[in-house]
Amino acid sequence: MTKDILPTVRTKLRRLPKRGAYDRELIYQILDEAFICHVGFVVDGQPYVIPTGYGRVGETLYLHGSAASRMLRNLAKGIDVCVTVILTDGLVLARSAFHHSMNYRSVVVLGQATVVEDKQEKLIALEALTNHIIPQRWAEVRAPNEQELKATLVLALSLVEVSAKVRTGPPVDDEEDYQLPVWAGVIPLRLAASPPVSDPRLRQEIEPPAHARNYAR
Amino acid sequence: MTKDILPTVRTKLRRLPKRGAYDRELIYQILDEAFICHVGFVVDGQPYVIPTGYGRVGETLYLHGSAASRMLRNLAKGIDVCVTVILTDGLVLARSAFHHSMNYRSVVVLGQATVVEDKQEKLIALEALTNHIIPQRWAEVRAPNEQELKATLVLALSLVEVSAKVRTGPPVDDEEDYQLPVWAGVIPLRLAASPPVSDPRLRQEIEPPAHARNYAR
Numbered sequence: 001m002t003k004d005i006l007p008t009v010r011t012k013l014r015r016l017p018k019r020g021a022y023d024r025e026l027i028y029q030i031l032d033e034a035f036i037c038h039v040g041f042v043v044d045g046q047p048y049v050i051p052t053g054y055g056r057v058g059e060t061l062y063l064h065g066s067a068a069s070r071m072l073r074n075l076a077k078g079i080d081v082c083v084t085v086i087l088t089d090g091l092v093l094a095r096s097a098f099h100h101s102m103n104y105r106s107v108v109v110l111g112q113a114t115v116v117e118d119k120q121e122k123l124i125a126l127e128a129l130t131n132h133i134i135p136q137r138w139a140e141v142r143a144p145n146e147q148e149l150k151a152t153l154v155l156a157l158s159l160v161e162v163s164a165k166v167r168t169g170p171p172v173d174d175e176e177d178y179q180l181p182v183w184a185g186v187i188p189l190r191l192a193a194s195p196p197v198s199d200p201r202l203r204q205e206i207e208p209p210a211h212a213r214n215y216a217r
Numbered sequence: 218m219t220k221d222i223l224p225t226v227r228t229k230l231r232r233l234p235k236r237g238a239y240d241r242e243l244i245y246q247i248l249d250e251a252f253i254c255h256v257g258f259v260v261d262g263q264p265y266v267i268p269t270g271y272g273r274v275g276e277t278l279y280l281h282g283s284a285a286s287r288m289l290r291n292l293a294k295g296i297d298v299c300v301t302v303i304l305t306d307g308l309v310l311a312r313s314a315f316h317h318s319m320n321y322r323s324v325v326v327l328g329q330a331t332v333v334e335d336k337q338e339k340l341i342a343l344e345a346l347t348n349h350i351i352p353q354r355w356a357e358v359r360a361p362n363e364q365e366l367k368a369t370l371v372l373a374l375s376l377v378e379v380s381a382k383v384r385t386g387p388p389v390d391d392e393e394d395y396q397l398p399v400w401a402g403v404i405p406l407r408l409a410a411s412p413p414v415s416d417p418r419l420r421q422e423i424e425p426p427a428h429a430r431n432y433a434r
Binding site: 036038039040041042045046047048049050051053080081082083084086088091093094095096097098100102104106108110126130133134137138140141142143144148152170171177178179180181182183184185186187188189190191192193194195196197198199200201202203206207208209212215 | 253255256257258259262263264265266267268270297298299300301303305308310311312313314315317319321323325327343347350351354355357358359360361365369387388394395396397398399400401402403404405406407408409410411412413414415416417418419420423424425426429432
C-alpha cells in the first residue's frame, strides 16, 4: 500500500504547484528508473554537490562509498542532506525563447543519513545498490569479503521528507505566437546503452550476460 | 589560450587524486557537452540541490529562471554556491561487487553568483543558454520582449574555483579475481534523442528543422 506524503514547509513547492507531487508511487518510480543522485551537504558553510549511485529498499534510500570519502564521513555525522534525482525526458522547443523548457521527472529528498552498522542490512543495501544499477548483477559476482565490507561505508536515508516534480507535454506558447512560422514541439531524450565492451583481460570463453547485452532503464 | 587552474583547498581532490583534473580545456569540454547542472545552496542551514539548464560564455557560467524562483532569489544575494555537472559515460562491471564503478566526467564549480543587470549581457547569456541546449535555436525563435526580460533573472558564476574528475577504462579487479568465471567490462551509456514530436498546434506546413531532426550531444 502506498500513501501520499504530506509536504513539509521545506518541500512544499513555491512556484508552479501543479508540477508538484507527493505521491509515493510516482516518487518510487522516478527513484527506480534513475540511478545517479546528486547529494548536497554543507561543510564550514560551503555547500557541496556530489553525484553518486544509490539503491532503494522500501522507504529507505541507501548511499555507499569508501569509508575514507569526505562526503560520506560528513553525512555520517547526521548533518542535513538534500538528495536530488532527475530524469530528463525531453527538450521542449517553443516559438519564443522565453517559453523553452524541458520535460523531466525529479525527486528531492531532505533529511539526515544514518550509518548502517548491521552486517545483514549492509549486505542488503549493497545488493540493492548493485542491482539497482545493473539488475541481476549481485548474484553473478564475488560478494564483498570482510575487509571490503569494513572499507565500505553504507548510509541510510529515510524517504520521509520527499517530493517529486514533473513536466510533460508540448510547449505552451503565448496565444499570439502560435501563428509564427517556427517549428515547435518536443525532442524526446533517453539514456541509451551501446553494446558491452569486454574487459581486455576477460577469459576468452566468457560471453556478456543478458543484463549487459540488453541493458536498458 | 587556456591555462590550468590552481586547485584551492576546497576543490583539491582528497581521494584518488589521479582522477582529478584542473585542465581548463577538459572542464569546458564537459560543461559544453552536458546541459543540466545541479545547483547546491544553503537556506537556513539546509542544503538544497536543484537541477537546471545553463550556458557558458568564456570563463562565465550563466543560470537563468523566473525572477520569482526561490533558488535564484537566494543565489542573487551572493551566497556560496556549488554547481555540479556530470556525464555518465558507462557502467563498469567488475568480477567482484566491490570493484563495480562508473565511467564519468564531472565538473564542480564553487563561488558566488552575481545578477546580470546589463541588458546586452543578459541577452548574450540567454542566447548562450538557449543555444547551449539546442544549437542554432536562438536565431529561429521570437526573442524575449521587455516584459519577459524583466521576468527573467540571469545569474553569472565565474569559472575560477573549478575542477574536473574523470574515470575511463575497464574495471580494475583484485589480481586473484581475474580467473573468476564472471563477465567483466563496460556498458557504454549515452544520452540519445528520438525523432522530434511536433506540437499538436503546429501550423501544418512547418517541418522540424535540422537542429530538432538530428539532435545529438
